Amino acid sequence: MKKQNIPEPVPFKFGKKLKTYLGIAAGVGLLALLIAVFLQQLPSERIWANLWMNALMFLFLGLGALFFWTVNTLGESTWQINIQRIMESMGLTIPFAVILFIVAFPGLKDLFEWTHTEHLDKILQKKEAYLNFPFWLFRFAVYFGLWSFFAFYLRKISVKNDFEPYEKFLARLRATSGWFMVIFAITSSMAAWDWLMSIDAHWFSTLYGWYIFSGMFVSAVAVIILITIAFRHFGILPNVNAEHLHDLGKYLFGFSIFWAYLWISQYLLIWYSNIPEETVYYVERVNNFGTIFYVNVITNFLFPFLALMTRGAKRQQLYLAIVAVIVLMGHYLDLYLAIMPGAVGRENASIGLLEIGLPFFYLAAFLTLFFIFFEKAKPVPENHPYFIESSDYENI
């Protein structure tokens, strides 16, 4: 085993320069919103849909990271321990997503037609027991309550081991991860139905929850890659080497293919059976949002498939970062396609200043919270029993 000289880590400081950049980004986002509302005077559904879309993307990053951490813990895998603190800190942003969702609540009537209880058609009446605001709100609270609890509790266990390593540490982490996994599986699907599928309330697809999950996961992996590369570049995580990048690249590659697999499963089955109440979903998208529809598949499948196929591609920092950025934007586009046709419609939906600018605010908010949490703990869990294994392995 080559024993390179691993330099001392540069301690992470959430300093003035970083805060200024984030402030500028937030400002750009807010400016885009203000221009959209006051100058361009865009229709309100479009504004609310954008707020909704960004809140979801914000949540997906944290939730996807929490899932990634816990599933690796359950699988007794160890390579990810060197970047575990990144995933932990991302997970801690989940409770704050609540605020971003609530900010969009005034737009619920625009987004969801089932909220218009005065004139529900026959189909929506049949769904009323589930799609009604009080029950919906209750579920909203339950999802966030549970996810936030796990994000904080898992973090607590992890940080506790830094200072007082204890015997039951791994077992506690595994057990908690197990509980989270079951709860996540159920709540993530239900959240996808509540917050996305019910925008097209007359439509349904049993695969939908898993499909949204796959996009969530790939987005989170892309952001983990970007943060890991940044930290590696600035010497904050000197133990992270090409092997870790390779593994992260494998996940980006593999799960982009998994996303595409779920995409084609849903599309092919609905296309093949040609049942009108199902096909209406895709007809709307292919006819009225055609370019974005196909760009979505190319950016989220064809591009990462070809770009990340070779071994070398996954081990090169800059290349991997660029691919991750493009894929992240691609999944944002996927979310756009999930929301805009149903919430806004062809005449008013478009990729404009608002769609491009607003994400900067949410990105800045996400990173601000992330950096605050990352600073609070050691950059790597050095007392983790698998820590050495994490730094000492090789890919073929």
Add this chain to the structure above:
Amino acid sequence: MGAIIYGHFTDELELLDAVKELKDKGIRIADVRTPFPVHGLDAALKFPRSHLPKVAFVAGVIGGSLGLLFQVWVFTKGWPLNIGGKPHLSLPSFVPVTFELTILFAAFAMGIAFLLRSNLGPGKIPDILDEEVTNDHFQVILTVKNNSLSEVELAEALAATGALDVKQVNEEK
């Protein structure tokens, strides 16, 4: 007449050390034979990366294209049929077979390339010098042909690395 000098180790770590030593002395190693792939041996012997993945990729592209184009031809030119109202160029339907043929071609092309490149196959007789290589011996083989040293010098060098049972065989490899 080429002489072949060989010896073995009972431990892969010793083998790695020996290989590094021999390489440092500038001796060209004809072959190293092990019961399992030894981690780090490829790097020590400075093997170039195998080209089999490229074979798989090219074959996969060929297989996928053949599959897709054939289906398109069958349903647009060969005998277009109305199956459940689907268009003749029913691309979503063509995805499964295209995918399967891609994998089939890639896998088999690579497998056959592996056998051809390594000169393995049904009926091939291997030149086994030490039957225990497939059990627990890690064998290093040197030839006079590859090196500018004599048999005696090679044998000495090999023995100096700690190899056991250094033998010589005077056959053409």
Add this chain to the structure above:
Amino acid sequence: MHVSPVREPLINGEKSYSDITNDVMAPIKAKPGKLWFAGLTVSVIVMLIGFAMIGYTVWFGIGTWGVNRTIGWGWSITNFVWWVGIGHAGTFISAILLLFRQKWRTSINRSAEAMTIFAVMCAGIFPLIHMGRLPLGFFIFPYPNTRELWVNFNSPLLWDVFAITTYFLVSLLFWYFGLIPDLGTIRDRMKTLWKKKVYNFLSFGWKGSARHWHRHESMSLILAGLAAPLVLSVHTIVSFDFATSVIPGWHTTIFPPYFVSGAVFSGFAMVLTLMIVTRKALNLQEYITVGHVESMNKVIIATGSIVGIAYITELFMAWYSGVEYERYAFMNRALGPYAWAYWIMMTCNVISPQLLWIKKLRRNLAFTFVLSIFINIGMWFERFVIVVTSLHRDYLPSSWSMYKPTIVEVAIYMGTFGLFFTLFFIFIRVFPVIAMAEVKSVARSSARKFLGKPVKKQKTKNQ
């Protein structure tokens, strides 16, 4: 590579490389015992009865089965999907666990892959015979003919032909190429001349050359990368047989990943059933340890939970859709004439694997053995429920009918067990049940006590 001391050892006892060779080769060298002969005989007899019944079906027609209008698929397709599902574990273990660097796969992958190939062979019988005119079975392949007819590329049944054929061939390739080095080991250990010649032929001239190993590893990694999506695609395409239809209970978008999870679920259960017995019978407990069983149980609980969540999702979505046919289909499953099958399925598939959250049970071999059989029973009933309940009552009540298998169908199903076990009994005698080379490669890092030279001697001696 560093392996944390906290990890459970993968090999128990005190082993050296030659111990591994001898332990795994023992069943091949030894004379088969009475139990093996008995097992093989029973398997062969059952298999021949099944084949006879297949002949009977081909001669007298599908009328000898219980299928009718509207239930054109009964036991035949249930069995087909069941066997294909079981055949998923092998490639999952070899390919996906290889990609995830799970070292524990090394002592079970050989048998699991063999089991996959045998299971796919059993599965393939059903689509062939259920078409009725078996001698014309070659019609399913696209070959140029004077009628200028081609196969229907728009049909999922044809996609199946390609998927199963590809899966069978690629699994065979993966299994065999992994076997080659071990066949070399056996060749060099065999003393009887005719056996040595046979293994010489089978081992393709393998000599353990480092260059060959390098290519072999590279090839295995690529094959794993190819086989992983292949495994997913095969049962996905099988699920398309149902999901591309329009009938309630069949047409639902969750089928592809749900079927794949179910397949891995049942496959691992079958691997466990076989391995728990094999490890005892062939004295390989130190290689197929309780830790291995626990790891497999973890996969079972993961995939079993996914299957359970899929059931709940389907149920919810049937209600949520508001479509009365969809709602009725699920009410009928739970409360209609086949409700007994539905509840067996729910108990075996959803409730019983959840017990594996308890560590003590995960590491209990007797419990695992019984559970694995229940899981496979449950998965059979899952396919039966899907196939039969959606066919026996769909949109038009005047067409509703019932289905019962005939003794011919049951005998054919039993016959496939005969085929499966015949092949498996032969396999354990002729081929190494454990991948020797792979286990040796993890022995130093993961054995409880590895009997090799001590790790490092003083550098100064050679410098």
